[in-house]
Amino acid sequence: MSWMWKGVRMNKAITEGLALMPTTFANGLDVWSSENGTPGSATYETAANAAFVAADADFGGALEILKQTSTTKLRYMGETPMLPGMYLRVTARVKAMSGNLCSVRIAGWAGSSSTAHVNGLVEVGPEVALTAYGEVVEVSAIIGTGARGGVDMPWGLSPILGHFGLDLVGSNGGVVRIDDLVIEDVSDFFLADSLGQIDVRDFGAVGDGVTDSLAAFEAADAAAAGRTVLIAEGVYALSGGITFENHVRFEGTVTMPAGAIFSMRKDFNLTSYIDAFGDEVLAFRKAFQALLNFTDHDSLDLCGRRIEVTEPFDMQEVVGNKTSYEVRRVVRNGQFNVQTSSAWDDTVVTSSATYSVASPEQLTNVANIANIPVGARISGAGVGREVYVKAVNVGAGSLTLSQPFYGAASTQTYTFTRYKYVLDFTGFSKLSQFQLSDVEFLLNGRASAIAMAPAGETFHVKDCHFKKPKDRGITSIGTGCQDLQIDRCHFYSNESNLAATARTSIGFNVNANDSKIRNNRMQHMGHSMILFGNGHLIVGNHCFQGDQLTDSPRKGSIIFTYPNVKSLVTGNYIDNSFIEMTNEHDAAPAFSNEFSFGGLTVTGNIFTANDVAASFSWIVIKPYGAGHFIQGLAVQGNVFKALNGNVDRVERVDESFATLDYWRTRNLVFSGNTFNAINQSTFNPVSLEFTQSTAATSWTLDASAYLPFGGNARTVESVMPEGAIKNASNANVFSHPYVVNNYGTTAKLTQLNWSEPVKGTVNVIIRADKPI
Template identity: 55%
Template sequence: MNMAITSGVALMPSAFEAGLGQWSSGNGTPGSDTYSGSTNAAFVPADQDFGGCLELLKAEATQKLRFMQKTPILPGCYLRITARVKAMSGNLPSVRIAGWAGRSNGAHLGGVGETGPSVALSRYGEVVQVSAIVGTGARAGVDMAWGVDADHGHFGLDLTGDSGGVVRIDDIEIRDVTNEFIRQMISVIDVRDYGALGDGSTDDSAAFIAANAAANGRTLLVPRGTYRLNRDVTIDVPVRFEGKVVMPTARMLLLTGSFDYATYAEAFKDEELAFRKAFQALLNNSDHESLDLCGRKITVTGPIDMQAAVPNKTSYATRRVIRNGQLVAASSSNWSVNSVKSYATYNPSDSRKLTAVNNAANIQVGAQVTGSGVGREIYVKSVNVGAGEVTLNAPLYDAAGRQNFNFRNFQYMLDFRGFSSLSKFVIADVELQCQGYASGIRLARGGSIFHLRDCFINRPKSRGVTSIGSGCQGMLIDRCQFLSDEDAKDVSQRVTVAINANSNDVKLRNCRATRFRHFALLAGGNSVVIGNHFFQGDSVANGVRSAGLIIAANHTSATITGNYIDNCFIEWTNERDATPRFTSGYSFSAMNITDNIFLSGDVAPWFSYIVVKPHGTGHYLNGVNISGNRFRSINGNIDRVERVDTSFADLDYSKFKNVTFTGNSFHAVDQQAANPLRVEHGQNSNAVVWSIGTDNRLPFGAQARHVESIVARGAIKDANGSRNHDMPYADPGKGAAKDKVNLVWARAVRGKVLVTVRIDDD
């Protein structure tokens, strides 16, 4: 490059034999004195060391010698001026290369260095060489850095020190030495210069490490070839890969100077392997908190075992982020669901264990467990093959004894189950295109604050985000989209679940989910479900609907607020109780369902938006607030918005406590429930006992347990037409369903009253 710049440009000064009129005793500029005819300068045609040369008597304090012709100074070009000098007689001077810097208009360029290093002559007849480099850039090794304002120079040398000595000077040379600065100029260092072979078999680790140490901020170049690295290698400068890196799984390539997926893809020339090695570096590198996928689409041909990619880590608790990219599942047999059947024994007193498990060696951690008396989203947390035991993520509600269980291991694009604990891990702005081949994300067995934000889980085959243990503690899922692969199927045919969680403090916020079997099953306490839109309808007239949100804990402390719950319902169940019959505790308690939009269309009349499903007798509602919601059915009325699913057991309505069901709006709902419920009753005939019905408007078909108030709507009169001023007493819980109230008066009267009835104790 730089030789091309100076190609054809005259750099070399004229030889002295061409005449001393080309050499100035001043600055070399036009009009300055020359050595032609000078008494202190002469051409010597035959010197034993130099051949033709200039003999010069030092007569001034600084005896100058400058070539009269302009030597061009080009940006990016570096020139070395060289002179050979020997003292002949008299005082011994010092010598240095010197020049005069000129602008393009011929003016002097001041403020720049115009002399090189000075060398003292110490013996007569000894040839001494002096040199200096001039150029526009202030680089290491440049003696005269003149900058881009320099256009040309007049070069030669200076004699300094004592005057009176005679010296001889060989012809002065000026050469382009830009090639000596190429490495500095393009800021690239090649690993081959440090011994890398790139033959695919030789360990090039030492060469990479040495090149990195020498780079000093410059870019490291890995040219074409296959470079085997059998050691951990850290490259803390920018790096460019033309060649390919191969290394053992356990060895790490830490690209701290260029830490992003694109660079790892260049290094390994394999998208999946590059992702694994980049993730390995993320968990072993304190210099970066996030792995940027650079908006790249990564084709995935099988489940990515995230822990196996980092074999030196089984737990991790420092915040790390994978962001900004897309993983696409490719058609492959690697996604096949593995299914194993095995006989095992379940004892409710050891509620998370299966014992005496046949064929335990073939049961995989993370497999879903199904069987008689097994609730939804039950998974294998660990397997002890030697003991024949399987540990579950949750208890079973009615599986006591020995039976055949089915263990299905779904295949996930990102599988973290190998980690015993993974905390504060974030996936942001990433789309998992499962393509109907793969499931999405399987969480670690333990850990807290897994955070999924601004992500798409697109068309998962079986599951979107699965927790097989306590790795969902405090999980945050924000502004994500879950798009089903079962969009075209009727509700009864769907099997996929977007999210499940077992632990406390889960937050689902501002997400959207389409036509799954279930949007989410939350089995821990203190969950917050806010601002989501999940819908699960189909085109079947009078069709069934599945639960959108399942709360699988009786004492839940859950808040469900501001959601759009579309053609599905909230199911509240205790199906994870090993002994589901109520004996102690708070029962179905601490539930807050407020300010949601509930919408359905073309559903069966018995469809309801809020369903309580007890497993075991004796349960009741305790501290439940359902208020401010908007309930609407289109294309047909529904009976009511709330009900109890008595498939396994009913509630004990005599124990309800602190239940609020108020401030809701109802559209195309026949029985509009409330608690407290205001009932207007008109008694047209005189009677001592007025029987007041509630018209099936008590929430969940509950009992009329208390009368909060009785207000006369006009005069209460007896048979004589006289006004009655006595108050009746209330006798609630009447009728076969105990949903009626009797008002008992002192004498037979008639009139109209407004009665406020409650189903609960305060």
């Protein structure tokens, strides 16, 4: 008896201590069944048609059977284990001795964990005909968990044991001798251990796109133990979620329900998900879903891949099982390229509604409310810029607004415009600590980029590019912009060919406090940023909004809509645009018991303009109600320069709705600035030299042109004669004048009153404010 037949290839038998080989016939026929091999089945020990032959010329010891039934069975009653990923080869050598010739095949009985029969499986191998007496014929079959090439009986994961042997089929009346059966572990034929891979097919996975392969995937990953799990060619249906603990290699793809989570702990990146799902959009959805459902990774690397996008990503719907999230997560290093699709078309709804300053952030009695989407921008008479629908209550017929209206009628018709965003987070009730890094949005004039959740903190966008947004770069519909951080990003307009005043796109807006806007570049937007709230740091940005027209007007780039902003604008390059301070997001815009315009430091900036109208100014205050004033505004150390034509002044008040109360100006500093091609320089305090050529008791001094924003001459800090003050007789006069501030009908003049008519030159420091 050769080693080739009696030896065992024992991969799992060695490593896991499994007993695979049946006992020899010489040790007794009481463990060899003529039925299925299950406990209690009939054996060949006392069978009249069988006997042990001790000295066969070819086999040594052999079992001799007289075939009397159409299918004569031989099964080993020992329970041969079947493990996930195991492949067994059962081999027998048989020869016909006399009588009718029959055929032979390897066969088995599949048993479950409860030792019940597992139905529906292939339990027989290929038949081999016996064609001559005394000729030794080899018959074999491979049984395993996977439907692999060369596997005769693919059993999957349900069976955990088998009773193996052979069948004699065909004509009865023949005598056959059978050598001892060999069962050997041939798993290494399929598992490719030498390549460090585990194939999911070896655990029962079927790549037909229909058969549920979830259990097979889980078993393969459990067996991998540091090796790579191979998803072989095919489409594998998974009924639920799975987490791979080992590396995964995809030759095929997977399908699964939208709510099922697919997590790869060692291959968590977009490329792996594209390999897994075969579609970059679906891959991003599944990867983002996993990012927010597991703690293994803080970031999703897009691997520099471009995702062709034909419709918005509803990011809450993508995740599915969460409506809020406040753990740091990052999406980085990739590109979204927007394709032509009607899915990007704005949703526009018109509807009448009621507004009351008593409920300033609510619209009631809203007609057609079911058709108004959350996140729609509201426009209408008395509505400021960037006011959005924060929430919709269809039952109550009311909408929650991101900001109040400044002057809406009690009932009127509004237009609700819902822009479409590549990444739309508005479905979350709250999203905090989310970051986008090194992501490029190719919006192609078709879509906007990001819509933030209604609430949240520290949304961070850095090193990102927003190219040609149709409407908006980043939109806040609520307070999800609290502590918004935008760093080193580029906003490229789709409206560069339009006149500056015709542009409508906006880089981003803020409804809350404490944004940090640093080192960004914003080109040809309608407005670069619209900022409500206070505590903002606007540092190191380049905002330019010029056009090709001559002597043309411009629009604001940095718009503050909260009057007392407690903010810094420092080290920016503000080009062909201006800083604007308004209170358009105030339901009662006339001054009441509140802080008025101020709390702003504008320092160390470069202001430039080219071919602008002379009426252009770089710093504009626009009150939407009467009674407001300047209270704590510092403009220091800036450079103002006009090209191709002069600018009259660097600052002004836009009196479209109201002017300022100059009698209440407090703590205004306008100093240390440089003026180039500016017709009128601006200072506060202003130090001027006045000369009175003829002797007079009262001197009227006019410093109004120098005072910022057309303010009154409220304070004289000092009057110092330049040389001698003389009377009409040219005698020196040593008396000192008293001052009358706010002199004249305009209250913008200063009067010096002397004890007698005098003439001479004085240096006077005049202020438009009272410091305290």
